[in-house]
Amino acid sequence: MSDQEFDPMTDHEYDGIRELDNRLPEWWLALFGITIIFGFIYWLHYEFGGGHTQVQELNLAMGVIQSVKGSGPSFSEDQLNALFTAETVGKGHEIFTAKCAACHAAEGGGLIGPNLTDKFWLHGKGTSADIFEVIAKGVPEKGMPPWAEQMTEEELVATAAFVHSLKDRNVPGGKPPQGEEAP
Numbered sequence: 001m002s003d004q005e006f007d008p009m010t011d012h013e014y015d016g017i018r019e020l021d022n023r024l025p026e027w028w029l030a031l032f033g034i035t036i037i038f039g040f041i042y043w044l045h046y047e048f049g050g051g052h053t054q055v056q057e058l059n060l061a062m063g064v065i066q067s068v069k070g071s072g073p074s075f076s077e078d079q080l081n082a083l084f085t086a087e088t089v090g091k092g093h094e095i096f097t098a099k100c101a102a103c104h105a106a107e108g109g110g111l112i113g114p115n116l117t118d119k120f121w122l123h124g125k126g127t128s129a130d131i132f133e134v135i136a137k138g139v140p141e142k143g144m145p146p147w148a149e150q151m152t153e154e155e156l157v158a159t160a161a162f163v164h165s166l167k168d169r170n171v172p173g174g175k176p177p178q179g180e181e182a183p
């Protein structure tokens with residue numbers, strides 16, 4: 001039917017009110033058609049096409065988190081010790097002041113976080129590798145953030161170098177020891 005012949009008037013009339021049957025705008029019909037096609041493809045994809053359920057998506061995301069945690073930068077004790085120089089300690093000091101002092105105090109004596117200047121460690125034995133690992137991975141459930149995602153490898157090494165340099169300084173006013181005494 002062409003537009004000229006199209007008569008919107010219907011023969012329905014109630015109390016002098018006449019009903020029109022206007023044509024729907026083309027753009028509206030197009031949109032309607034697209035949603036039907038989209039809905040059909042969506043249904044095929046999730047019912048038969050292997051589309052992930054929410055549980056599968058959660059498991060995938062958790063897998064990614066695990067792999068990020070597991071495959072973060074790692075160094076051997078010797079590699080780290082070679083990287084711990086006066087220069088990296090200096091750079092680490094700046095990072096420590098900016099990012100760690102809020103919880104470990106400016107001198108490392110501890111506030112919310114434990115004293116880093118004593119011989120006692122909650123995680124590991126205070127070796128360079130232990131310190132690097134706890135900084136990189138954190139202890140999220142106890143309030144120590146993981147830093148590997150927020151710092152470059154270089155910054156992590158520098159921060160570990162500074163923390164390592166704090167060992168056995170026993171700054172005055174530090175928190176009482178927590179954890180196991182390192183030999």
Ligand code: HEC
Nearest residue numbers: 099100103112113114121122123134135139142143144159
């Ligand atoms: C929001 C507070 C917070 C911030 C910020 C923070 N830490 Fe911690 N940190 C903690 C807490 C709490 C613990 C103790 C975790 C536990 O009880 O297992 C901890 C533990 C540690 C440990 C292990 C100590 C041990 O005895 O084994 C090291 C090393 C450490 N933090 C270094 C850092 C460094 C370096 C930074 C900065 C890059 C930093 N932390 C920033 C709260 C913090």
